[in-house]
Amino acid sequence: MTNTMKLTYNDVRGLAPILHGTVDASTTDGNGHMNVRHFYGAAVTAADTMLESVGVDDGYRGIRQMGAFAAEHHIRYLAEMNLGDRYSAHGLWLDRSSRAGHFMVFVLNATTRTLACSLELLVVNVSLTSRKPEPFPADVTARIDAGITEVSRLDWTASISRSMRVRQSA
Template identity: 40%
Template sequence: MSALPTLSEVTQIRAARRTVAGPEWEDENGHVNVLHFYGFHSHAADDELTRLGVDDDYRASRGCGVFSVEHHLRFFDEVRIGEEVSAHLRWLERADKVFHAVSVLVNHTTGRVANTLEVVEAHVDLTTRRARSIPDDLAARIDRELLVHSGLTWQVPLNGSMGVRARP
């Protein structure tokens, strides 16, 4: 496993979402429950896609959206109630119809990476419910993010079995 990035490294990427873990997130073990991490990562990814133009207008005018294909949630440190966290989406790769990214959740209170959610997402025609090519304008916006993120000097431990693959 590669070393975890530092707080200062991860925060080179804008925070897609930031909050303080509230009491409603606590589980019986006295820390944040996995469901809240998953939901926070998911909302942060939605925020990032909205920033890139995949919003209600995009879905209505183009009839397309993004569906999850694969997820892997990995834990490195716990988060307790009252601690401040943020999620930062790092773009990894893109193909014609899919992209691969990882959301990194950092705990600002402890200064450590708490967990990651690695994803493969498909661009989908909402009528046929099948993967469809990412339009050129959206692909260009994703590619700009990929270019910036490819220049980062730090890595995130990845699952190893996920990514953009050609279909057999």
């Protein structure tokens, strides 16, 4: 296993890309690099895509009257991205309980071949009518579980927050 503190571009690029982008003038700041809000925006857009891929989408909200609410985020900025740099975002499901999902998004700088950012997320499945947590439906948990099993094929582990985790029901 790769040391979690030494996670590299090559480790993460084996995960399927969720989105691609290029740093442009509208995403840079006075320091001449991509502003943190745009790192976060790219990672959250990829996270939304991951949720949609397991069935938490507009139909889920409209028909089932459920959605995923963010409970926690932990972001790490690991390397700059400068004007013209190309990037991609890649995601990985880590764990779930009946009502919560834990996953990560990694932003890679394809130009410099570096791991630029990681975003760890904890989301809770919520009824949009009662605004209270509810179990994920079986089809959604099956898709999340399929994503979690992908972790077993990796030869590295994600560096996760020690305080963020799903709580399993007793």
